[in-house]
Structure formats: structure tokens, C-alpha cells
Amino acid sequence: MELYELTAHELRDKLANKEVTSKEITESFAKRIQEKEPDVKAFVNTTLDTAIQKAEEVDRKIASGEKLSSLAGIPIGIKDNICTKGVKTTCSSRMLENFVSPYDATVMEKINDEDLVMLGKLNMDEFAMGASTEYSYFKKTSNPWDLNKVPGGSSGGSAAAVAANMVPWALGSDTGGSVRQPASFCGVVGLKPTYGLVSRYGLVAFASSLDQIGPITKDVEDNAILLNMIAGHDEKDSTSANVEKKDYTKALVNDVKGLRIGLPKEYFGEGINPEVKEAVMKVAKKYEEMGATVEECSISVTDYALATYYILACAEASSNLGRFDGIRYGYRTENFNNLKDIYRNSRSEGFGPEVKRRIILGTYVLSSGYYDAYYKKALKVRTVVKQAFKELFKKYDVLLTPTSPTTAFDIGTRSNNPLEMYLADICTVSINIGGVPAISVPCGLDSQGMPIGFQLIGNHFDEETLYKAAYTYEQNTNFKENKPTFKK
Amino acid sequence: MAREDYEVVIGLEVHSELSTKTKIFCSCPTEFGGEPNTHCCPVCMAMPGTLPVLNEKVVEYAVKAGIATNCEIAKNSKNDRKNYFYPDLPKAYQISQFDMPLCERGHVEIETENGPKTIRITRIHIEEDAGKLNHDEYGRGSFVDLNRAGVPLIEIVSEPDMRSKEEVEAYMRKLKSILEYIEVSDCKMQEGSLRADVNVSVRKKGEIKFGTRTEMKNMNSFRSIVRAVEYEANRQIDLIEAGGEVEQTTLRWDDISGKTFPMRDKEDAQDYRYFPDPDLVAIKISDEYVENIKNNLPELPESRKKRYIEEFKLPEYDAKLITASKYLSDLFENATKVCNNPKSVSNWIMSDITRILNEKEIEPDEIPFTAEQLGNLVVLIDKGTISTSIGKKVLTEMFENAEEPSKIIEKNGWVQISDEGAIKEVVMKVLEENAQSVADYKAGKDKALGYLVGQAMKATKGKANPGMLNKMFLEELKK
Numbered sequence: 001m002e003l004y005e006l007t008a009h010e011l012r013d014k015l016a017n018k019e020v021t022s023k024e025i026t027e028s029f030a031k032r033i034q035e036k037e038p039d040v041k042a043f044v045n046t047t048l049d050t051a052i053q054k055a056e057e058v059d060r061k062i063a064s065g066e067k068l069s070s071l072a073g074i075p076i077g078i079k080d081n082i083c084t085k086g087v088k089t090t091c092s093s094r095m096l097e098n099f100v101s102p103y104d105a106t107v108m109e110k111i112n113d114e115d116l117v118m119l120g121k122l123n124m125d126e127f128a129m130g131a132s133t134e135y136s137y138f139k140k141t142s143n144p145w146d147l148n149k150v151p152g153g154s155s156g157g158s159a160a161a162v163a164a165n166m167v168p169w170a171l172g173s174d175t176g177g178s179v180r181q182p183a184s185f186c187g188v189v190g191l192k193p194t195y196g197l198v199s200r201y202g203l204v205a206f207a208s209s210l211d212q213i214g215p216i217t218k219d220v221e222d223n224a225i226l227l228n229m230i231a232g233h234d235e236k237d238s239t240s241a242n243v244e245k246k247d248y249t250k251a252l253v254n255d256v257k258g259l260r261i262g263l264p265k266e267y268f269g270e271g272i273n274p275e276v277k278e279a280v281m282k283v284a285k286k287y288e289e290m291g292a293t294v295e296e297c298s299i300s301v302t303d304y305a306l307a308t309y310y311i312l313a314c315a316e317a318s319s320n321l322g323r324f325d326g327i328r329y330g331y332r333t334e335n336f337n338n339l340k341d342i343y344r345n346s347r348s349e350g351f352g353p354e355v356k357r358r359i360i361l362g363t364y365v366l367s368s369g370y371y372d373a374y375y376k377k378a379l380k381v382r383t384v385v386k387q388a389f390k391e392l393f394k395k396y397d398v399l400l401t402p403t404s405p406t407t408a409f410d411i412g413t414r415s416n417n418p419l420e421m422y423l424a425d426i427c428t429v430s431i432n433i434g435g436v437p438a439i440s441v442p443c444g445l446d447s448q449g450m451p452i453g454f455q456l457i458g459n460h461f462d463e464e465t466l467y468k469a470a471y472t473y474e475q476n477t478n479f480k481e482n483k484p485t486f487k488k
Numbered sequence: 489m490a491r492e493d494y495e496v497v498i499g500l501e502v503h504s505e506l507s508t509k510t511k512i513f514c515s516c517p518t519e520f521g522g523e524p525n526t527h528c529c530p531v532c533m534a535m536p537g538t539l540p541v542l543n544e545k546v547v548e549y550a551v552k553a554g555i556a557t558n559c560e561i562a563k564n565s566k567n568d569r570k571n572y573f574y575p576d577l578p579k580a581y582q583i584s585q586f587d588m589p590l591c592e593r594g595h596v597e598i599e600t601e602n603g604p605k606t607i608r609i610t611r612i613h614i615e616e617d618a619g620k621l622n623h624d625e626y627g628r629g630s631f632v633d634l635n636r637a638g639v640p641l642i643e644i645v646s647e648p649d650m651r652s653k654e655e656v657e658a659y660m661r662k663l664k665s666i667l668e669y670i671e672v673s674d675c676k677m678q679e680g681s682l683r684a685d686v687n688v689s690v691r692k693k694g695e696i697k698f699g700t701r702t703e704m705k706n707m708n709s710f711r712s713i714v715r716a717v718e719y720e721a722n723r724q725i726d727l728i729e730a731g732g733e734v735e736q737t738t739l740r741w742d743d744i745s746g747k748t749f750p751m752r753d754k755e756d757a758q759d760y761r762y763f764p765d766p767d768l769v770a771i772k773i774s775d776e777y778v779e780n781i782k783n784n785l786p787e788l789p790e791s792r793k794k795r796y797i798e799e800f801k802l803p804e805y806d807a808k809l810i811t812a813s814k815y816l817s818d819l820f821e822n823a824t825k826v827c828n829n830p831k832s833v834s835n836w837i838m839s840d841i842t843r844i845l846n847e848k849e850i851e852p853d854e855i856p857f858t859a860e861q862l863g864n865l866v867v868l869i870d871k872g873t874i875s876t877s878i879g880k881k882v883l884t885e886m887f888e889n890a891e892e893p894s895k896i897i898e899k900n901g902w903v904q905i906s907d908e909g910a911i912k913e914v915v916m917k918v919l920e921e922n923a924q925s926v927a928d929y930k931a932g933k934d935k936a937l938g939y940l941v942g943q944a945m946k947a948t949k950g951k952a953n954p955g956m957l958n959k960m961f962l963e964e965l966k967k
Contacts, residue, residue, distance in 0.1 A: 083537045096536070103530050105537060204536040209766035237539050238769050316766055319571050322580025323534045327632065343573055366571075366761035375763060 003028035008074050008168040008222045015062075015073055022062075022073025026055035026117050029075050033119065033166045039147055039486055041139045042161040044080045045088050046120035051075065054117045061115075071229070072115035077167035079158050080121040081128055082213065083202040084108055087118075091204050092136035093126045095324045095331045095350035105202020106237070107171060107213055107230045114229060119167055123157030126352045127321065128178055128206045130154050131424035134415040135354045142411070143185060144484035145450055149408040152182030152424075158216045159186040163484050169217040169226055175206050176309050177404075177428025179214040180440035184403035184453025187442040187482065189223045189470070190216045192428075194461045195435035196241035198227075199234030205320040207313035208239070210432040219480070220441065220471040224248035227463065243461055251464035256472045257291035259465075262396035264299045267427055273406045279444045279452040280402045283473065287400070290476060292469075297396065301388045304381050305430035310422065311365050311378040312433070317355075318362025324350065357418060382433050389434040393459040398469050400456055402427050403440040407450035431457055439466045442479045449485065489729065494690045496721040497698055498656050499648035502663055503641050504673040505617060505681035506549045511638035512616045513540030513583065518640070520679050524622070524633035532638035534578035539767050542567070546640040547590065547771060549672040550614045551781050553642055554591025556670045556788065557609050557663075561778045565590050565771040567614075570760045575632050576619040584615035584643075586762040590771070596666065598658040607659050608647040617641050642672075648687065648698065653717040657710055660684065661812065668814035668853075669788050676853055683708040688720045690728070699724070700734040704741045704748060711849065716741040720748050792817055800830035806838050815852035816841075819859045826863025833866055840883050848887070856890040865893040873897070874904045877950055906953040914952060915960045918943045929965055937961060 003011065003025050014020045030048045037043060058073035078084060081091045083101035085108070090096045104112065111118070125135040133141040133156025141156045143149040144164040151160035155172030159182035162170050172179040174192035183190025191214045198213045205211060215226035227248050234240045263284060268277055284294045326332035326346030333345035351359070365374035392399060405426055414421045431438040437460075440453040458466040474480075511518055514531035531538045554561050568586035594609035619637035621630045644663060650656050664682055667673040675682040689701035702720060707713045719741075724734050739748040787795075789811040796807035811817045816837055823833045845852065865886070869879045874897055885896045897903055905911060918940055919926055929936040937958075944957050 081537075083535075089536070091536075099536070101537070102535060103538075200537075201539050202537040205767075207766075236541060238541050238767060239539075315763060319569050319581050319761070319763070322571060322573065323536070323578060325573060325575075325580055327575050328533065328578060329535070339575065363761065366763055368759050368761075371761075371763075 002032070002165075004032040004165045004168075006168065007218045008071070009225060011074050011168060012070055016070065022055035022058040022117060023052060025073065026051050026075055026119075029119055029167060032164075036144075036164050036166055036486070039142060039488075040144055040160050040164050040166065041141050042123055042157040042164065042166055043077075043120045044090050044092060044123050044136075044138055044157070047087055047118055048120070051117045051119050054115075058115050058117070069114035071225070073117060075117045075119045075168055076111060077119050077122050077158060077161050077170035078108070079124055079155050079170065079172045081124060081173055081204040081206075082107060082171060083204065084118065084121065087121065089121065089204065090138070091127045092124045092138055093351065093355070094137045097137070097331065099330055101202075103202065106199035106234045108202060110229055110232075122155070122161055122170060125154035125156070126355050127204070127317070128154040128173055128175055129317070129354050129358055131177070131181055131421050132409070132411075132414060133157060133182070134411065135352055137352055140411055143408045143450070144486055145187065146408070146448070146485070146487045148410055148488075149450065150185065150411050152185030152404070152408060154178040154182075155190075155216060156182045159183050159188055159190065162186070162188045162216050162218060164486075169215060169222050171226075171230070172214055172216045173203055173206075174212050174214050174432065175210045175313060176432050177425045179216060180428050180438060180453070180455060181404045181424060183216055183440040184442070184455075185408040185451065187451030187453075187479070187484070188216055188218055189220055189439065189441055190214060191223050191227060191439045191463070191466070192431060192437060193227065193231065193463060194241070194437040195432070196239055197231050197243070197437070197461065197463070199232070199237045199240045201234055201236040205316075207316040208320060209316060210309075210313055212432075220467060220474050221249065221252055223439070224252055224467050241461070246464065248463060248467055251467040252471045253468050254472050254475045255291075256287060256469055259287070259292040259398065259469060260396045261287055261292050261294045261469075262297040262392055262399045263294060264297050264302070264392075264399055264401060266299060266302050267401035271405050271423065271426065272402060273446075275446045276402045276404070276406060276452050279446075280400065280454045283443050283454045284400055286473065286477065287469070290472060294400070295396070297392060297399070299388050299392060299430075301381065301384050302430040305385060305433055306422065306426055308378045308381040308385070309425070309429035309433055310361065311374050312382065314358045314362030315366050315375050315378075316362065318359045318366065321351075321355065321359055326350070354418070385430055385433045386435065389436050389457075389459075397465050398456045398458050400454060403453040403455040404428070407446045407448070407452055427455060436460055437463050437466055439470050441470045441473060443473075443477070444479065445482055449487075451482070489692070491722060491725050493693055494721075494725045495693045495695075496651060496653075496717070497648045497689045497691065497701075498650040498717060499687040499701075500644075500646045500650070500656065500659065501685040501687070502644040502646075502660070503683050503685075504553075504644065504663075504667055504675060506546060506640040506642060506672055507674050508543060508545040508549060508640055510543055512543050512546050512614070512640035513638055516638065520676075520681070522635050524631065524635065527635040528637065532578070533634055540583060540765075542768055542771070543640065546614050547773070548781065549640070550590045550612060550642050551773065551778060552670045552672050552785060553644070553667060554594060554612050555778070555782050555785060556666050557591075557594040557596050557612070557644070559591035559594030559609060559612060561773060562588060562590055562592065563773055564588065565773065567765045567768045567771070568762045569765045570762055572758055572760055574618070575630065576621050576637070578619065578634060578637055582616060582618065583765055583768070585613035589613035590773075596659070596662050598655060598662050600655055600658065605655065607649045607655075610645040610647055612642050612644050615641050615643060648689070648701075653714045656686070656717055657714050660710060660713065665789060665812055665814060670786055674853070677708045677710075677851065678854070680708055684713060686713060686717060688717055688724070689734070690721055690724045700736050702734065702737050702739050702748070704739045705751060707741060712741055712743050715743075715746060716748065719746060723748065789814075789817070796820075796830075800824070800834070802830065802834050806834050809842075810834065810837055813852045815855065819852070819855065819862060822859030823863035823866065826860050827866035827870065829866050829870060832870070833862065836862065836866070836883070840880055844884065844887050855887075857886040858890070861886060861890065861892060868893055868897065872904060872906055872953060874902055875950065875954055878902045878904065902951060904953050905948055905951050906956060908956070911952060911956050911960055914944050914947055915957065915964055918947065919964060926965065937965070
């Protein structure tokens, strides 16, 4: 077995037993990246030279008996909208093609404090807007299970790299499903934490009230370990919650007896692919067998979730992306005679079509005369969604749904049809609107051999129950025996 | 109709930079000046991924201002984004407050020629200042300096309650004085830390409906505000009289030509697309918080005035004038601490200092010397080291270069002659050279004494101790 096939916790144990060095691990992944990157195209930039230097440094420290984090020397991949000091952070946009952040995101500080080894920055839909990673300015990432299919998005590079064993784990960001949906398309585990659990400082904002950074991993245990690393209150983020720090690995218990699972019927209706539906119903059955209770329930307000999501997210994005004006950093047009030209042409040339579409949409819903009908109404729906979740979690510990209505689709089939692309988020957006946590766990393959994921939704700051349920499922099933085929 | 048949209606939006140590959403210093772009960080430069964190002092200062202007303090407030593009606004939105300001429905009282008048305050909200554009004089471009970006501001919006340029000035001065007294802003107009957008409209006297208003942006001296109000009101009246109509526009006042010019055209009518800033949490203010600030508010002018009358026995008029400005009031108190002669300090402030401020057209906060130096000047006069008339010359010098009075006196050789021998020598010489005046005096013309003293002063370049001169002349003339 190659080192790159192992999970992060397996690598950690080998390092602890001095079976391998960080350099050997890092080189194994570097080789794998060189081998698979031409097919998968997961990275915007790799940092393999500095990664090997960093690994050597960790090995020296270990040899000299220095006390390090148990995860020191483990490689990681980072979505390219998380600021990394000294390394380009492009958001897969022409606008930031050559942008180097002068500071590290809070999550990067935490990762660096534990001496992890960054292998590079991972591809995404431009500014995290998309569900297929086709909207990257640089390249289209392929799904390792079938290179003609999309990996999902927007954290498609992160999910594909983990699935292809190019990184042991990665960070993504999730505004409406951008961690969970690609995790589901690529057959890996992805968590969208409770809003406020992980600091957003240094995550290039798409929609501030919805964005959360989340771990994408090969298994549930790694996911809990990575969440342990990145969670926690941050003074630099006013929206980060001041809650007690937890050890999520303690929730990794193989037991769901008495767990109350709700199956919201709205997530199993029209538009959900029958194979996906069947697979998720099988998961429900499995949980029942393992001792949980499963009951159908309803959260009808989620019918409005997609519309609400696109109003709120685009409104915030239209304002958040204003700073990309060609004045201080990022792309500046060469074609200008006055200030207005700089703004107009830099933004016209620097942003891709989906980003422009959302800026225009967002500007529209905030405009005077339309604000009340769209933005204000959407805020009201958000309150109702939150309330609906609150009510449901009085009765259930978790909710079980598909992560995505379909499995991965063919590259090029939706990128020119924005509305169809938006439907890929239908199962995930209401979770961001509600601010609650959710995890996507692989549960099988469809008839074309593409992974299917199920989603567990939890109560505010109750990631532990999600992990417990996901871990128990994983321990009692064998999805891991399926391997990506890199089908051409 | 004549101009006199019209009434001018004025409302003000006053922006005041708060004197917190750090900026409103990051920990950069708020200090004025500094090399361009040295007082900034990733947050106030709006680097991608950065987030604002509200400086709690800003809320405290704004609440102070609200209390001091009799406002109601909101229990629930929030920050909103005001979106527009300009190179001095790095995020392309200003974090401000839209529909839930911290303070609302206040008022202040001003003095007018018809007695006291209440000016209502609509609201006070907090927001961040923008950076500055420095336009290259050779036309090579404009340079962005973000040192000021993120400096906290309060915007104090008045109702359109003012009816003359005098009322506008009185209101501005009142606000300035209040903000200085509660120590939330240094209100240095020349540094832009107090500036106003002035809304002017006119209507025929007796008319109930307001006329169409124009807004003059960023006025930062009392003189220009007063001139601009007068000019703009007359312009509007003349326009209406000529059959025209006032257009609602934003104007720029040009101090050199003394005229207003349109700043933006209609095409640029802005829709700021205000919405709650999702990066910041709601502001909650408890009754205890407000109560606590209320109880710890610094002494306000009214109370100081009363104290000056009772404790220092100042005439009411003097006490009122001195306390109208915190700088003058502090100057008075601190100089008095040094010399223990409140009456004399008050006289200096009321006469010579006020005169020189007027001559120089500067504000009290621009006085270069310290209160201690003024106190020392009074001590030197009280000790007889110099005469009051030399004191006036020393004070004039102190306005030029803020040196210790003793140094100025020494440098100019202005020490008063109080040596009996030296005085006697001068007196004898003057008597000898002015036999006619001596004769006049002895013939009963008392005025001749004054002439003789004057001659002696002239001979000593004003340095002779006038009391001793007088005494000695009288003695000699009796002989």
C-alpha cells in the first residue's frame, strides 16, 4: 500500500511510531500529484518544493526531540479562497491571478501552528460561485471516478484531490453546499460546520452570512480531527461564536441506538434522481437496523430555500466583491482613460460570467424599489427557516437527506444553463440559511459507477451527533472498498 | 420681491472624527498625519478575506455625544453597508448606520439675537471615514492614502431648524464646544476632524412648505460655512426671482471665488443599496450602560460657568465667553493653577487673546502656547518683573513662537527696571529736560505729570516700573 492511500490519522500513527518520516509522506503525495494532476487538474498552484522543505524541517524537529503536534508533518491541500501568506490566493479568478495575500487566514495560522505541510492551493468555481468547478478561470477539474464528469463545486478541487489521493485531506468552503456537494460527487466526507464555529477571517468572502470553512476528508475520523484543528472563537471575526472548545474525536462512537432521525419528505420529492433516493432510503434502513428510529417529517419552508439563498448570497456578494476594483490589488485593465473605465473594464475583464451574473442579481435585489420585495422578504424567510429547523430538532437529533439530487454530471452539460446549475444546490442551501451544521457521507455508487452521498443535518453546534451518526454508518458499511477509476 | 421677503432654511449634517486611539474596525492608530499608508493594515486596506471588528470605544463616545445633546439612546442598533465606488473607499462600501442609528431625537440650545433657540437633532450615527486622494500637481495621477480610512466618525444630523447664517455658526460652535467638553473629538477643523454638509433652501416668508434644497459638502471652517450659506441663499433667491427653479443638487463651495459649483450630475444619482453588514453583530445597549456613561460625563460648560462665577468671582459675561470654548476654558483653569490669579488670566483671555485670535482668524485650539506659559506670564507681571504693557508685547511674541515668557523677556531685554537708583536717574534726567512741564505742573496742571511719566517710559523703552516712576516724580516735584 502506498503512503498516499492512507488517511491522515493512519499517517499520524505511522509518524508517531517512526515507521515513516514526514519527508517520505510528502514525497509520496508529491509523486501522486505529478502523476494524477494532468488528468484531475485539481490544483491552481502546487507548493511542492516548500512542502518538502517544511517536511524536512518537521523531521529535524522530531529527531531533535522537540514536542510537536501529533499532526505535524501531515500534508494538506487548501481551497484557493483561503488566504495563505506568501502564496498566491486566486479564488480561481483572473481578478486575483497574481494576488499574494500579506497575511494568513486564521485557519491557516492554526494549521501552521500544528506544522502541517501545505501541498498547494486547490481549484474552485470562481469566487466559490458554482456547483461544478467549471467556472474556474484557470482549468476545469475532473471527477476522479470519471474524468468526463465534474467533481461538483465550488470546492471541486479539494474534493477531487482527496478522492484521487493527491492530498490526505483538504479544506473547502461552503456557502450553499460547496463542501458537501463535491464531497458527495467525489465519494468523500465533507462537513459544513455550524455558522460561527470556524473563523472566516482570511476566507475571501462570497456571502458573509452563509460562508463557512469545512473539512473534506477520506473518512469521518479525519473529518473530526481536522475540525478540532480549525474550530474555535476568533477575535478577528465578530460572527465567530464564543463557544466552548470541544474534542470531536470523542464523538466517534459506533452506536446510534435511540438516535432519532427525521426524513424531511421535501428532500425526496420531485427532481431527486431515483437512484439517489433509493440509496438514501437504504441508508435510513441501515440506521434503523443499527437501532435508530427513523420517521418522515416535513420542512415545507425549504421550498423557498433556493430562491431565498440566491437573493441573500448574491446581495452580499455584490457588496463583498466591490473591493475588486483594479485600484489597490488584483487585475487592472490596460484599457482606460478615466476612473470609470478602470472600474468598468477591470471588472468586465477580470470577472467571469457567473460572478458577473450574481453581482448583477445582487445589485438588483438591493436596489431601491426592489429591496423590500426581494432582500427584505428573503431575510424574513431566513427567520422562518431557522425557526423550522429549531422546531424539528426538538423532535429529532439529526435529519437525513440526499446531499445532491443527482450524482456528478458530465462536464459542459450545465455550465451554460445557470438555473439548472443552481438546482444542484437544492438539498444543501437551506442548511446554510438556517446556520446549522451538515455532513455529507458516501453511501454507494449509481449505475454509472458514480458516488452517491447522503446528508445528515444537525442542530446548532451539535457536530458531535453528526459525527457519531456518520461514524457509525461508516463503521458498519463498506463504501471504502470502492476506488476511483480515473475513467477517461 | 426683495431678498428680505425670503426666509432661509438650513439643516446640517456634521461629521466629527472621534478621538479614540484606534480605528473603528481595526487596531491601527487614528493619529492625524504620518507618511501615506503607514497607519493601515490588511483590514482597513480591505485586503480580500479581512473582517471588521467594532471598536467598543466608538459606541461609548457616540452614546456620550447622544447624551450630551439630549438624544434618546437606542437599545438595539446595527451597522449597515453603504455601497459606492470611489478610490478612497477601499471596500467599495462604507460601514455606516442606516435605519437604526445609536442616538435619535435630541436637541441643543443656541443663543440668537432674539434670545435662546432650540435646534433639534434628528439622529447621531457612527461610521468610518474614507481615505484621502492626493492629486498629483503635475497631472501624473492621483495617489490613494488610506491612513484616514477607518477613522471613526459620528454624523450628527439636525432638523432644518436654522434660519440664518448666524444661527448656523452658533449651532456649529455649540456642537463643537459640547464634543470638546465631553472629550470625544478634538474638533480640529483645520485637520478635517469637524466638518459639515450644509443643506440650504429658501422660501417666501410665511410659506409653510420647504423650498428645494441644495447640499454643500465637506465644509470645514466657520468662515466658509457662513459665507457659503449667505451666497447660496442669495443665489437661490435670485434664481427664483428671475423665474428659475432650484434644482436638488450637491454643490461644492469654492472658498477662493466665493461661489458654489455643482459636484455631480443627475446621471450619477447614487443608489447606495444600504443593507445590514453581515460581518458585524447587532449592537445591544443596556440601560445600565447608558446610566453609567451619564454618571461619568465630564463637566459641561454650564456647570463650569457657574463654578467660575462662584469660585473665581468672574463676571457672568466673562464666564460665559470663556466656557464657550473648552480650549479657552482649559487655558483659563490651567493658567490659573500656575499663577493663582483668575481675574488677571480672565482679563488676558477676554481682551488680548480674543483680539489676537480675531486678528489672526484662528480658533482657540490653534493657540500655540501652553496654559502654563500663560500662567507664568501673569506671575512675571504680578512679581513686577515686567509691566503689563511689556506683558502685551510678550503675549504677541508668544503667539509667534511658543516660548517661555521669561525667555522672550530675556531675549528682548524687556526686564522691568525696578531699581530705585536707575529709576531716579531717569526721573532726574526727564525733569531736567522738561523744565516747561515741571513749571506747568507746579502751576496746577496735573496733566503734566502724565507727560513726564510718558517721557520716562519712552526713555526706558517701557521697561521702567510705572508705579515707582509715578511715586518718584511726585516726590521730586514736591521738592
